[in-house]
Amino acid sequence: MSLHVIKTDLINLASKIFNVNPKDLKTDVDLNGKFDFIDVEIHGATSFSPQQQMELENLNYNRDEQGRDYFSSFLTIAIQAGVYLGFQQKEKEIKELNHKLDFELRMSKLSDNTIIELQKNQMGKGTLEDEILKLRGELDEARKQNDKLNIYKHGFDKTQQALDFRSKNNM
Numbered sequence: 001m002s003l004h005v006i007k008t009d010l011i012n013l014a015s016k017i018f019n020v021n022p023k024d025l026k027t028d029v030d031l032n033g034k035f036d037f038i039d040v041e042i043h044g045a046t047s048f049s050p051q052q053q054m055e056l057e058n059l060n061y062n063r064d065e066q067g068r069d070y071f072s073s074f075l076t077i078a079i080q081a082g083v084y085l086g087f088q089q090k091e092k093e094i095k096e097l098n099h100k101l102d103f104e105l106r107m108s109k110l111s112d113n114t115i116i117e118l119q120k121n122q123m124g125k126g127t128l129e130d131e132i133l134k135l136r137g138e139l140d141e142a143r144k145q146n147d148k149l150n151i152y153k154h155g156f157d158k159t160q161q162a163l164d165f166r167s168k169n170n171m
Contacts, residue, residue, distance in 0.1 A: 001037050001088070006081045009034040013077065017054075017070045025070075029054035038080045050077045 016029050035050035052058060053073045062068040 001084070003085060006085065010074075010078055010081065013054075014074060017059075017074060025056060025059065028056050029059070035077055035081065038077070038084055050080065053077060 013029070013031065013034070017025075031051050031054055038050050048058060053076060059070055059073055062073055063070070
């Protein structure tokens with residue numbers, strides 16, 4: 001249930017009860033199930049459901065015996081709808097927090113190797129996946145070997161440069 005839908009339903013309800021002289025109201029105000037989402041045990045401190053609040057008998061009792069106009073009955077439903085929306089929003093926030101906490105808990109339980117594998121986007125077990133992982137491993141080994149050879153090549157080049165300098169200067 002969104003704010004826009006509830007707001008529209010409240011405007012329609014207001015038009016039904018505020019455009020009528022309270023003495024001219026002859027039947028219950030039919031809500032057509034628009035506010036059935038309000039559970040009075042959770043979303044309000046009233047003993048009547050929204051449909052019961054809009055029954056002619058209860059509206060007239062509130063007006064005649066309690067000194068309340070129809071606005072108070074409307075306001076009760078509006079407040080209950082607002083509480084419902086707030087409750088719904090908090091439930092959504094709690095679900096998001098629980099999801100984040102579950103993810104962080106799962107990540108904290110993983111070993112460092114597993115996290116490194118996940119960060120490298122390594123795939124799970126399977127024929128194609130195994131081949132890709134094997135090739136990745138071979139590529140890593142080739143890179144390590146290449147780095148070692150580059151170190152030796154750099155050392156060889158420096159030694160060759162020193163020998164060339166010596167031979168040019170007849171040392």
